[in-house]
Every structure is written in C-alpha cells, then in structure tokens.
Amino acid sequence: MNTYEETQMNTILTVVTEMDASSWVLIFSLGLLFFALSGLRRxxxxxxxxxxxxxxxxxxxxxxxxxxLGMGERMQEVERRQRRLAERQEQLDIYDAANQNQSYEQAIRMAQGGSKTEELIDICGLSETEAELIKIMHRFDKAS
Structure with a gap:
C-alpha cells in the first residue's frame, strides 16, 4: 500500500470510529428504507x-x-330439429304402412283374380318374392 491509500484508509477509520450512535442509527435506518423500498417495488x-x-x-x-351459451342454444336447436324429424318420420312410416297395406290388399285381389306375378310386381310395387308369396297364399283362396 502506498501512502495515499494508507491516508484514505486512516481517514475512513477515523470517520467510522468518531461517528456517534445517532449517525449509526441514521445509516441503519437508510439501509432499512432502501430495503423496504426495494421490497415495495417488487x-x-x-x-x-x-x-x-x-x-x-x-x-x-x-x-x-x-x-x-352459444353451444347450448345450438344443442337446443338440434334437439328441436331431431324431434321434428322423428315426428315426420313417424308420420311417413304410418303413411307408408297404410299405402303398403293398400298395395298388399290390391295384390291379393289381383292374385285372386288370376293376375301374373309380373303384374303384381309392376302394379303394386312388390318385390318378386312378395308377389310370389301372395300368389301362392291366395291361389288357394280362389280354389276354396
């Protein structure tokens, strides 16, 4: 260490040793304040x-x-459509069943009248198997 550094060190030591209690309290308080402000910023x-x-x-x-909410509304709309479609399908099934019964009744009358299988298929809209079955079942009605 050179003399300049030694002089500065001695000056610092002198200042530190000559500080009274109030100076230490002030330095300590400033340190606490800095710490508190730092914590406050965080x-x-x-x-x-x-x-x-x-x-x-x-x-x-x-x-x-x-x-x-949007999905709930869409689900309700889908359920309403599904119910309407189910009701419509039920009505169509009833209508088809009624028409099918009429087709069978017409086919039975035609079979009893001696119509050919091809005529039953073409006129009544039956499958070949249905037409043959009706013809077989009701050919005996004609005989009896």
Whole structure:
C-alpha cells in the first residue's frame, strides 16, 4: 500500500470510529428504507403482473361462457330439429304402412283374380318374392 491509500484508509477509520450512535442509527435506518423500498417495488411489479393475469383469465372465462351459451342454444336447436324429424318420420312410416297395406290388399285381389306375378310386381310395387308369396297364399283362396 502506498501512502495515499494508507491516508484514505486512516481517514475512513477515523470517520467510522468518531461517528456517534445517532449517525449509526441514521445509516441503519437508510439501509432499512432502501430495503423496504426495494421490497415495495417488487410487490408493485408482482401486483401488476397478477392484475394482468387476472384480466386475461377473466377475458378467457367470458369467452368460454359465451361459447358455452352459444353451444347450448345450438344443442337446443338440434334437439328441436331431431324431434321434428322423428315426428315426420313417424308420420311417413304410418303413411307408408297404410299405402303398403293398400298395395298388399290390391295384390291379393289381383292374385285372386288370376293376375301374373309380373303384374303384381309392376302394379303394386312388390318385390318378386312378395308377389310370389301372395300368389301362392291366395291361389288357394280362389280354389276354396
């Protein structure tokens, strides 16, 4: 160490040793204040971060609720359509059954009248097997 450095060191030691208790309290208080301000800044930054996160979460939740409501409405519409289609299908089934019965009745009368299988198929819209079955079953009606 050179003399200049030694002089500075001695000056610092002299100042430190000659400081009274109030100076130490002041230095300690300033240190605590700095530490507290540093902690406060960290807390404020954390609060801002949490606030932004909360805002994004609320926006996401609003979007999910909106989508959920939209899906609920679409599901209700799909259920309404399904019910209407089921009712319509039931009506068509009843109508088809009535028409089918009329076709069978007409085919029976034609078979009893001696019509050919091909005529039953063409006129009544029956399959070949249905026409042959009706012809076989009701050919005996004619004989009896």
């Amino acid at each position: 807390q404020q930054q954390q609060t801002r971060t949490n606030t932004e996160l909360l805002q994004r979460t609320q926006n996401d939740l609003r979007a999910l609720i909106s989508a959920s």
